[in-house]
Amino acid sequence: MSHPLDQLTADEINRAVKLIKSRYSGKLLHFKNVETEEPPKALLVPYLEAEKAGRPIAPPPRIAYNIYYVLDDKKAEEAWIDLGTNTIIKTAVIPKPHHPPMDMIECMEMEKELFKSAEVLEAFKACGIEGDALNTISTDGWMYGADEEGAVARQMMFLIYSRNPKTNHVESNIYAFPIPFVPIFDLLEKKLIRIDWVATGGDNDDLDGFNYNTRTAGRNVLDQCAAHDYHPDLVPSLRTDLKAYNVIQPDGPSFTVEGNLVKWQKWRFRVGFTPREGMVLHDIDYDGRHTFYRLAMSEMAVPYGDPRPPLHRKMAFDFGDVGGGKCANQLNLGCDCLGVIKYFDGNLVTPSGDVDARKSVICMHEQDDGILWKHTNYRTEEPAVVRRRILVIQTILTVANYEYIFAWHLDQAANIQLEIRATGIVSTQAIDFGKRSKFGTVVSPGVLATSHQHIFNLRIDPAIDGYKNSISVQETEIIPWNHLNPRGTGFVNNKYYLEQAGYLDAKIENNRYLKIVNENKINPISGNPVGYKLSAAATALLMAPPGTVARSRAAFATHHFWVSKYKDSELYAGGIWTNQSFKEFCGVQNAVDRKEPVRNEDVVLWHSFGLTHHPRVEDFPVMPAEMLKISLHPNDFFVGNPALDVPPSTQQFNRSVEVMQTRSCHRM
Amino acid sequence: MSHPLDQLTADEINRAVKLIKSRYSGKLLHFKNVETEEPPKALLVPYLEAEKAGRPIAPPPRIAYNIYYVLDDKKAEEAWIDLGTNTIIKTAVIPKPHHPPMDMIECMEMEKELFKSAEVLEAFKACGIEGDALNTISTDGWMYGADEEGAVARQMMFLIYSRNPKTNHVESNIYAFPIPFVPIFDLLEKKLIRIDWVATGGDNDDLDGFNYNTRTAGRNVLDQCAAHDYHPDLVPSLRTDLKAYNVIQPDGPSFTVEGNLVKWQKWRFRVGFTPREGMVLHDIDYDGRHTFYRLAMSEMAVPYGDPRPPLHRKMAFDFGDVGGGKCANQLNLGCDCLGVIKYFDGNLVTPSGDVDARKSVICMHEQDDGILWKHTNYRTEEPAVVRRRILVIQTILTVANYEYIFAWHLDQAANIQLEIRATGIVSTQAIDFGKRSKFGTVVSPGVLATSHQHIFNLRIDPAIDGYKNSISVQETEIIPWNHLNPRGTGFVNNKYYLEQAGYLDAKIENNRYLKIVNENKINPISGNPVGYKLSAAATALLMAPPGTVARSRAAFATHHFWVSKYKDSELYAGGIWTNQSFKEFCGVQNAVDRKEPVRNEDVVLWHSFGLTHHPRVEDFPVMPAEMLKISLHPNDFFVGNPALDVPPSTQQFNRSVEVMQTRSCHRM
Known part of the structure; x- marks a missing residue:
C-alpha cells in the first residue's frame, strides 16, 4: 500500500488518465501533471503521528491532482481524482489570464x-x-x-x-x-x-x-x-594526470531505506518527488523529535538584464513555468555521485497521458566532509576529533541551457544544509563581431552572455518539536556606554518575535538572523525556547525596480524572508501559475497579505536568495559550478552538542595513507 | 640548499640562537620567534622568475628574523641575522608601549x-x-x-x-x-x-x-x-551505526611535491609556514601564469561582548598575540584528513632557544567535491559531467579553548577557496545557578558562554599575470527606464577602479564585489582586463563602537575590504605588535593612510570578515564546526572554462556502487 507521501504509482497514473480521457472522450488532450495531491495537514499529521507510534490508522483519501489541456476546446483544466473510489471529485477550468506550464x-x-x-x-x-x-x-x-x-x-x-x-x-x-x-x-x-x-x-x-x-x-x-x-x-585533449579516487564502504551505507522512508544517523525522513518542485523532504525527525514538516525549493526566477526587446522578456520561472521534477536528470552511477549510492525514481506523465517513468531522478549517498568537531587539550596534547559524515540527497535539473544541482546535506550534529550549484551553459545572444555590451560579456566571437539573476526561494515548513512555532528575529546590538559597560565593548543579541505575517530582509551590519522556535518548549539549560537557526544567504535581490511587470510577477524575489501562516496547498512563492504571469497569484506576497498572526502558530518561513550573474569568459562553453549554501542549525534544541556520541576519527576506521616519498617534479 | 621561501632548518635556527646567546652571554633569554625573513619582493621576484625559466640565479641573502626577551634586562628585542655570513646585521629594542606575543x-x-x-x-x-x-x-x-x-x-x-x-x-x-x-x-x-x-x-x-x-x-x-x-x-556511549568510509587512491595522489614546491592539476605553488601566520601559500601559478604572490591569514580579533570588568578585556588577537604557527596542531594520520595525505612539518623555537620541531603542522590531500560542471543536451539526452577534485591544504590551530581549521581548496577550474571552520570549546565564565544573562547563553549549569566575534583578515597579495594590478569595484545597477529600456528590466554591471589606497565595505543590495585585474593585459574574447574575482564573506564587522580602545586596536575589523600599496614586511592587518595594543601599529589602517596610488601598482587586498557568535547550547561541551568560505575565481583570466579538459566522470574511473536492495528499517 502506498504511503500518503508516495508519488503516484504507474497504475494510479493510468487510472487517473483513463478517467480524464473518458470525461473528454474523443477529444485531444495534452497532459501536464498527474501527481499525488498532498493530504491536508489536518489529516496527514494524525496519520504520521499514529504511524510513528506504531498504532497505524487509515490513511487520508488518496487524491490524484491533474493539469491538462483539452486541446480541441483550447482550455486548460485541473482535476482532482479520488483514487480510492476512482472518481473525479472536482474539476476547475484554469481561467484567464493564467497559463499552465510549458513543456x-x-x-x-x-x-x-x-x-x-x-x-x-x-x-x-x-x-x-x-x-x-x-x-x-x-x-x-x-x-x-x-x-x-x-x-x-x-x-x-x-x-x-x-x-x-x-x-x-x-x-x-x-x-x-x-x-x-x-x-x-x-x-x-x-x-x-x-x-x-x-x-x-x-x-x-x-x-x-x-x-x-x-x-x-x-x-x-x-x-x-x-x-x-x-x-x-x-575537446582537443584531456588531462592525463588526474589519478583515480574511489570511495569504498566495505560494510555498505549507514542508511536504511524502506520505500521513501530513510533512516540515517538518528535522522528519519521521507523523500518525495513532485513534477513542479522535484525533490521534497517530508516529516523530518531527529532522534525521535520533529524538526521540519516539509522542505522544498519553491520557485526560482531568472530575469535577464538586457532590456532590448524582445530579449527583455527572458524571465524564466523554472519551477512554475516548466517544473523542477519535469526537468530532473536521470542520474548515472559513477557520474553524478561517488561512493555507495541509493537512487530514487520519479513517475511523471507524458503529454499523451502515458506514464513517464524516470529512473534515478534523486541520488542519495554518504560523504565525508572533513572535521565536524575537534578539540586538543593543550596541556595533555590529547586531541579529540570527529569527522563530519553527511548524507547527500541530490537532484539535478536541466532547463534547456542551464543546469541546477540541488543537494540536501544532513549531518550528525542535526544540521540541515541546502547546497545549490549552478552550472550548464549561459544563455547567449548574437552581438556584432568586435563589439562589447554593458548588458553582458562577450564569451565567444559574436556571442554575448547576458547578465542575469537566479533568485531562488526555499520554502521551510517547520515543526520544531511540534507544529506551533514562532519566528524570532535576532540582531546583535551594542549597549549604552555606562557603568555596566565602562569600556564601551558590550554587545548583546537582541531578540523579538514576529507577531503578524510579513517580510524582512537580511541585514549584515547587525548580524540579523532568524530563529524558528517553539515557545511552548523551553530548553532546560539555557531557558530559551527550543529552535532552529536559519543561516541564510544574504545576497542581492531582484533588480527590476518597482513599477515593472517583472517585479510584480516575482514579488517573492524582492525580500529575503517571508513569514506566513500555513495554508494547505500554498507551496509556491511565485504563485500557482507563473507562465506569462504579470502578478503573483496565490504566491507568498498573497500569503503574507492575509496579515494572519504567526506567533505560536503553524508558521511557514520562505527564504529568497540568489546569484546575480555577470558572466565570466570562464563560464563558457560550460560554466564551472557556482555554489550557494543555506543552513538550518539546531539552536538550543538539544541540551548539548548532539554529535558528542559520534565515534572519534581513527586511522583504524579511516585507513588513510601517508605520502612518504616526495616525488621529483617535472621541470616547470 | 634551502629555497628562499623555505622555513629555517634546524641548523639555521641553532646558528641564529647561538649568535644571539653569545650577544647576551650569561643572561637569561626567552625566545619567541626565530624564522625566515622573507626576502624583499624586489629581490625575490627575479629569483623566482629565473628559477621558473630554468636559468637559476643566486638566491637573495638568507636572513633569520628573531624576537626574544632579555629577561635580566626586562627588554624585548628583534634581531636580523645574515645566515650566509653568520652575523647579526641589525637589532632593535622593542620600545614602549609594544609587547611581543605571549606563549x-x-x-x-x-x-x-x-x-x-x-x-x-x-x-x-x-x-x-x-x-x-x-x-x-x-x-x-x-x-x-x-x-x-x-x-x-x-x-x-x-x-x-x-x-x-x-x-x-x-x-x-x-x-x-x-x-x-x-x-x-x-x-x-x-x-x-x-x-x-x-x-x-x-x-x-x-x-x-x-x-x-x-x-x-x-x-x-x-x-x-x-x-x-x-x-x-x-561520553557514556557512542553511536554504533556509522559504517566505514574509505578513500582509496590506487595510483597514488595526483600531486607531486619537491621540498615546499607543489604541483597539481596545472597549479604550481609553494607551501610556507611561519610562527605568526602558520600556513602561507607563495608564488601561485596556474598553467604557467601568475595568479597570486602570497596568500595568508593575516589576523583575527576575538572580542567578547560581556562588558563587565575584568572580562571586557577578553579580546584575543590570535595571530598577533600568540601565533597561528605556534598554535598549529601536529596532525595525525587518519584523524584530520582522509585519503592519501602529504604532511609538511614546521620548525619553531622553544623559549630556551632549542629547535621546536613540529611534525605534520600542515596536511595536504585530494578530495572529491561533487560536480564541477555538467550539461545535458536535452535533445540527445547526452550528459557531459566532470567531477570537482580539490586539493586541500589544511592547518588546525588550538588557541586554548578554541580550534580553528584553515584550509585552502584549489580546484581544476583555477578557483582558490579558503574554508574556515571554527570548533573547539567556547570560552565560559561563571554565572549564578538559575540566572540568565543577555551577554551570553547558559550552556551548562552555572556556566555562561559569552557572545563574541571572530573577525578574520585574509591578506591577498595578487600577481594577476604580473605584479601591476588594479582593484575594480563591480556593482549591479538598474538603468533609466527609457527607449533603450522600455519595460524597466535593464541592469548592468557598473565598474570603477580604486585609484588611491583606502577601504570599502560589502554591499549586498547592489551585489558589490571586487575584481583584481591586470589592466595591461586584455582578455582577447571579452575585451576586459584579465582578473580574479573575490567572492567575499559579507558578514557583520566589529561591534565595538567608535571611541572604544577595542575598535582602535582592531581598525582592520571595521571594514570588509582594504586596498594598500605593497610594502615589504607589511603583513599584519592588526599591526605588528597586537599584544596589549591600544592602537594598530603598522597595520592595514596605517598602510592605507599613506594614501598611495593603487591603480596599476603592486597592490594588496585585505579582506576582513567573521563570525558573530551568540553561543547555542549545542556549542557545548564542544562546538560543531561553524564554517565560512571565501573564494577567488578567475574572471576573464582565461579564454574559456579552464576545466574543459578534465576527463569526464565515468563509472569506470569512479567505481561507485549502487544500493540495490532496500533494507528493512527498524521500527521507529
Whole structure:
C-alpha cells in the first residue's frame, strides 16, 4: 500500500488518465501533471503521528491532482481524482489570464512548425541561412515572459542557435552560434504570431541590428562565430594526470531505506518527488523529535538584464513555468555521485497521458566532509576529533541551457544544509563581431552572455518539536556606554518575535538572523525556547525596480524572508501559475497579505536568495559550478552538542595513507 | 640548499640562537620567534622568475628574523641575522608601549606562581576551594587585552577553571567548571598584580557577584556546576551505526611535491609556514601564469561582548598575540584528513632557544567535491559531467579553548577557496545557578558562554599575470527606464577602479564585489582586463563602537575590504605588535593612510570578515564546526572554462556502487 507521501504509482497514473480521457472522450488532450495531491495537514499529521507510534490508522483519501489541456476546446483544466473510489471529485477550468506550464515536448513539436513557416524561412535567409544550411539549426523553446498586465494568448518564443555549421556535430555547443531573431508562436493555435529581431549592437549602438535583415544581405551571420565546445568528444585533449579516487564502504551505507522512508544517523525522513518542485523532504525527525514538516525549493526566477526587446522578456520561472521534477536528470552511477549510492525514481506523465517513468531522478549517498568537531587539550596534547559524515540527497535539473544541482546535506550534529550549484551553459545572444555590451560579456566571437539573476526561494515548513512555532528575529546590538559597560565593548543579541505575517530582509551590519522556535518548549539549560537557526544567504535581490511587470510577477524575489501562516496547498512563492504571469497569484506576497498572526502558530518561513550573474569568459562553453549554501542549525534544541556520541576519527576506521616519498617534479 | 621561501632548518635556527646567546652571554633569554625573513619582493621576484625559466640565479641573502626577551634586562628585542655570513646585521629594542606575543609555556610557568600566591589561595578559599580541592584547578592564561591608551606593564590574566572535581579526570572539560576570579600577573616581574572578581549576576542583577567572595562564604562555587564532557572516554556511549568510509587512491595522489614546491592539476605553488601566520601559500601559478604572490591569514580579533570588568578585556588577537604557527596542531594520520595525505612539518623555537620541531603542522590531500560542471543536451539526452577534485591544504590551530581549521581548496577550474571552520570549546565564565544573562547563553549549569566575534583578515597579495594590478569595484545597477529600456528590466554591471589606497565595505543590495585585474593585459574574447574575482564573506564587522580602545586596536575589523600599496614586511592587518595594543601599529589602517596610488601598482587586498557568535547550547561541551568560505575565481583570466579538459566522470574511473536492495528499517 502506498504511503500518503508516495508519488503516484504507474497504475494510479493510468487510472487517473483513463478517467480524464473518458470525461473528454474523443477529444485531444495534452497532459501536464498527474501527481499525488498532498493530504491536508489536518489529516496527514494524525496519520504520521499514529504511524510513528506504531498504532497505524487509515490513511487520508488518496487524491490524484491533474493539469491538462483539452486541446480541441483550447482550455486548460485541473482535476482532482479520488483514487480510492476512482472518481473525479472536482474539476476547475484554469481561467484567464493564467497559463499552465510549458513543456519541452510541445516546444520541440512547435519547432517543426517553425521550419514550415515561410516568414521564418525568410528570416533565416536574411541571415544568410537557407537550404542545407538550415540543417544545423537548433532552437530553445522559451517561455514568453510578460510585457504588461492583462490576459494574452498562450505563447512561446524561440531562441535560435545552430550546431557547429562546419560539422553539424550533434553534441556541438549551439550557444556559440546565436541567430538574431525570435519567432513567437501561439501554442494553442500552433501558428506564428510574429518574428522579433534582436539588437546586436554594442555600447555605442545598442539598438543597432534591430532590423538585422536589412544589413546582412546574404552574408551568413554565423560566419562571425567560432566553435566553442564542452563535450569531451570535441575537446582537443584531456588531462592525463588526474589519478583515480574511489570511495569504498566495505560494510555498505549507514542508511536504511524502506520505500521513501530513510533512516540515517538518528535522522528519519521521507523523500518525495513532485513534477513542479522535484525533490521534497517530508516529516523530518531527529532522534525521535520533529524538526521540519516539509522542505522544498519553491520557485526560482531568472530575469535577464538586457532590456532590448524582445530579449527583455527572458524571465524564466523554472519551477512554475516548466517544473523542477519535469526537468530532473536521470542520474548515472559513477557520474553524478561517488561512493555507495541509493537512487530514487520519479513517475511523471507524458503529454499523451502515458506514464513517464524516470529512473534515478534523486541520488542519495554518504560523504565525508572533513572535521565536524575537534578539540586538543593543550596541556595533555590529547586531541579529540570527529569527522563530519553527511548524507547527500541530490537532484539535478536541466532547463534547456542551464543546469541546477540541488543537494540536501544532513549531518550528525542535526544540521540541515541546502547546497545549490549552478552550472550548464549561459544563455547567449548574437552581438556584432568586435563589439562589447554593458548588458553582458562577450564569451565567444559574436556571442554575448547576458547578465542575469537566479533568485531562488526555499520554502521551510517547520515543526520544531511540534507544529506551533514562532519566528524570532535576532540582531546583535551594542549597549549604552555606562557603568555596566565602562569600556564601551558590550554587545548583546537582541531578540523579538514576529507577531503578524510579513517580510524582512537580511541585514549584515547587525548580524540579523532568524530563529524558528517553539515557545511552548523551553530548553532546560539555557531557558530559551527550543529552535532552529536559519543561516541564510544574504545576497542581492531582484533588480527590476518597482513599477515593472517583472517585479510584480516575482514579488517573492524582492525580500529575503517571508513569514506566513500555513495554508494547505500554498507551496509556491511565485504563485500557482507563473507562465506569462504579470502578478503573483496565490504566491507568498498573497500569503503574507492575509496579515494572519504567526506567533505560536503553524508558521511557514520562505527564504529568497540568489546569484546575480555577470558572466565570466570562464563560464563558457560550460560554466564551472557556482555554489550557494543555506543552513538550518539546531539552536538550543538539544541540551548539548548532539554529535558528542559520534565515534572519534581513527586511522583504524579511516585507513588513510601517508605520502612518504616526495616525488621529483617535472621541470616547470 | 634551502629555497628562499623555505622555513629555517634546524641548523639555521641553532646558528641564529647561538649568535644571539653569545650577544647576551650569561643572561637569561626567552625566545619567541626565530624564522625566515622573507626576502624583499624586489629581490625575490627575479629569483623566482629565473628559477621558473630554468636559468637559476643566486638566491637573495638568507636572513633569520628573531624576537626574544632579555629577561635580566626586562627588554624585548628583534634581531636580523645574515645566515650566509653568520652575523647579526641589525637589532632593535622593542620600545614602549609594544609587547611581543605571549606563549603557552610562559603561561604555564606563571601558573606555578599562581599557586604560590597567598592572595590567590585566599580567593580560592573564598570560593570554597582549598587543600586537596585545589588539585583539580586548571587555568587558561590569557592576553590581558587593553583598557585604555598608554604604556603598561607586560601583563597576563588567568581564567580559572577546574577539572571535574569528582573525578579530576585529566581530559574532563574544564570549561564546565568556571571560577569567578581573574588573577592578573606581571609577566616580567613574575608576580601577582591583583585579583579581579567576576560578576556572576544575571539580567536582573548584572553586577552582582562582583565581590563574590563576600557571598559564597565557604560554599564551593563549583557545586552548582555539572560535568559536561566531550572526550570519547567520558561520553557514556557512542553511536554504533556509522559504517566505514574509505578513500582509496590506487595510483597514488595526483600531486607531486619537491621540498615546499607543489604541483597539481596545472597549479604550481609553494607551501610556507611561519610562527605568526602558520600556513602561507607563495608564488601561485596556474598553467604557467601568475595568479597570486602570497596568500595568508593575516589576523583575527576575538572580542567578547560581556562588558563587565575584568572580562571586557577578553579580546584575543590570535595571530598577533600568540601565533597561528605556534598554535598549529601536529596532525595525525587518519584523524584530520582522509585519503592519501602529504604532511609538511614546521620548525619553531622553544623559549630556551632549542629547535621546536613540529611534525605534520600542515596536511595536504585530494578530495572529491561533487560536480564541477555538467550539461545535458536535452535533445540527445547526452550528459557531459566532470567531477570537482580539490586539493586541500589544511592547518588546525588550538588557541586554548578554541580550534580553528584553515584550509585552502584549489580546484581544476583555477578557483582558490579558503574554508574556515571554527570548533573547539567556547570560552565560559561563571554565572549564578538559575540566572540568565543577555551577554551570553547558559550552556551548562552555572556556566555562561559569552557572545563574541571572530573577525578574520585574509591578506591577498595578487600577481594577476604580473605584479601591476588594479582593484575594480563591480556593482549591479538598474538603468533609466527609457527607449533603450522600455519595460524597466535593464541592469548592468557598473565598474570603477580604486585609484588611491583606502577601504570599502560589502554591499549586498547592489551585489558589490571586487575584481583584481591586470589592466595591461586584455582578455582577447571579452575585451576586459584579465582578473580574479573575490567572492567575499559579507558578514557583520566589529561591534565595538567608535571611541572604544577595542575598535582602535582592531581598525582592520571595521571594514570588509582594504586596498594598500605593497610594502615589504607589511603583513599584519592588526599591526605588528597586537599584544596589549591600544592602537594598530603598522597595520592595514596605517598602510592605507599613506594614501598611495593603487591603480596599476603592486597592490594588496585585505579582506576582513567573521563570525558573530551568540553561543547555542549545542556549542557545548564542544562546538560543531561553524564554517565560512571565501573564494577567488578567475574572471576573464582565461579564454574559456579552464576545466574543459578534465576527463569526464565515468563509472569506470569512479567505481561507485549502487544500493540495490532496500533494507528493512527498524521500527521507529
